[in-house]
Amino acid sequence: MSILKIDGVTKRYANHTALDNVSFDIPQGCIFGLLGPNGAGKTSLIRIITQITGADSGEIYFKGEKLRPSHIKDMGYLPEERGLYKKMKVGEQLLYLAQLKGLTKDEAIARIKEWVARFEIKEWMNKHIEDLSKGMQQKVQFMATVMHQPSLIILDEPFSGFDPINANLIKDEILRLRDNGATIIFSTHRMESVEELCDNIALINRSRKVLDGPVREIKDTYKTDTYQVIGNGQLLITSPDFEVLEQHDNHGVFRASIRLLDGASPNDLLRYLIQRVEVHSFVELVPSINDIFIRKVKETYHA
């Protein structure tokens, strides 16, 4: 079941096309990475999902329904350009933003108390935003995004500007929210930062979707059957089933990247090695999302 279905969305601005017939699904309850370099069209797509702008053509379905204004209160959006009213007190600000998301005053107050207890920030409530440290402001900002318990949370470059401690705190919160049933969309150009978190991804480049699907499947598709082996001995591979891509020898210790050819299995390679050398380490070289992205982009250019 997909919470969000993006169907042929196109968005043009005066001088350029921001999104060109982009389609993909976002499954319910997953952490979804919307990845691509700067200017690829990620923010444009998010602004269409959050109904800040409209698509020129194409449709978006939220929980099976065409997107409409009432869906807004079921989404939480942390934009890349984010901030708070500096002269407002933390408590007032949270109350205001929560009420704008459709919570009643009583509900909002109850939620704020809950989050204040979790983040242990009771003493901040009467401080002005401008008196808080950057890290504290970021926490408040995150609270404001998820306060109304949206089922879809969209975070645009969520870790830019977060210090490592807060970034980890936010990561834990995101996982907790996912476990409670929310779907989270991460949008970032720093692909390595979200690789470990994402269940599914979509890659966007130059306003087109390049690739999408579950991370595991994508990695399976793009794995090159290459293994890294470290061990003792003189390694000399003569079998036609294996190809040595790279090899370093250093005082009897070797490190080599070996690719399996023509249906050979990892166990075949391991058996072959054990007969000749002493193996200390045997690891599959899995391509990073970044590698896959670069490969995919190259493919599309050459094609």
Place this chain on the structure above:
Amino acid sequence: MHKIWLIIQREYLTRVRKKSFIIMTFLTPLLLAAFMVIPAWLATISDSEDVVMVLDESGLFADKLESREDLKIIPIAAGSLEQAKVAYQETDYTALLHIPQLDLDKPEGIRLYSKKNTSLQVKFRLENMLEKEIESQRFMASGIDRDMLNKMKANITMTTVNLSERGERDSNVWVTSGAGIIGAVIIYFFIFLYGVQIMRGVIEEKTNRIVEVMISSVKPFQLMMGKIVGIAGVGLTQFLLWVVLSAIVVSGVQAAFDIKPAPTPIEQMQSGRAMATGEEESPETEESSQQNTLSEVSSAISNLNFPLLLGSFLFYFLGGYLLYGSLFGAIGAAVDNETDTQQFMFPITIPLIISFIMSYTVVIQNPDGPVAFWMSIIPFTSPIVMMVRIPFGVPASELLLSMGLLILGFIFTTWIASRIYRVGILMYGKKINYKELSKWLFYRV
């Protein structure tokens, strides 16, 4: 609707609770009171100090120059001018008046010596006294009785009367124009002060980068209108508080110091007019004419159509503010910081300033002329100009036309502003020019 109401509340409350708002609200009536009290107080001080020594060598004015309560005359019995000067130097009197031997037909050579510059007031009063005395002496010489002359003197103040379908009503030009000008001035300043506040508010949201957070919850139009209405509320609150507090402070001051209010501009103009004609009024006629004027003024005030005046004041007050307010909001959205606003502020401030200047020159002189008519119909100038015209009486059809156009104008500027606003608030780091702005009007968002 609920969201707009939340926005209005926030905009209103954060501003009303600001220290600067509270200080301005309470300080202004106090300043007003100070303006009232200080001149009156200063007048009482300086008046009591004026003492003039008089050396009368002609003998014509002996005993004739009498001390008044705030101008004391000390005649010097005899002696030369040099002696008198020396004597004067030893005192701290205001001045020494020297009257040499005089020819009544050609009174020349009268001198006023003083250590500091004498005030004009003292000089005028002394001249006045001397002139009067010389005149009566001349009358005597030519056999005319002063009392007889006073009886013959005529003093006319014309009472202007409005002829309309509703019958004759006394009108007083000064009161009428005063009422209009006050309304126009308030509207002018209100639009400027609070229009700029809208602009600042929008820029603040942009620079704080909260705007995208906001518009993921509310429509840009709601955000803009909420801000405009909220700030209008702040302005109205401040205005009402000023009226109430000023009334309290002024009446309190009057009770405490027992002073008459400083002459109103109307009275000053009238006394100025009297002075200009060089008319010599005897104290009695002066007083009675003043009473006459006062009763005339109060009757003129009561003759003003207050419900109409107040009603249209509120209408033009809000209408003008909303018309310009949304444009100020659009400017705020188009720029990144306040220094970039100048080029866009210019075309907005020009019609305001022109209508303000025209209203107390051309319009007030000819409130039914073509300039006044057109400027009170065009929405960009009508809030100020029409306010000046209304006390003089404006046909209902013209008033309705002007009001209707103002509403249309407001809808038009708000449409333009909201188009610019929705694009501008998400635009950072780009210098905007008019060509770019006009493109935004037709962007599909």
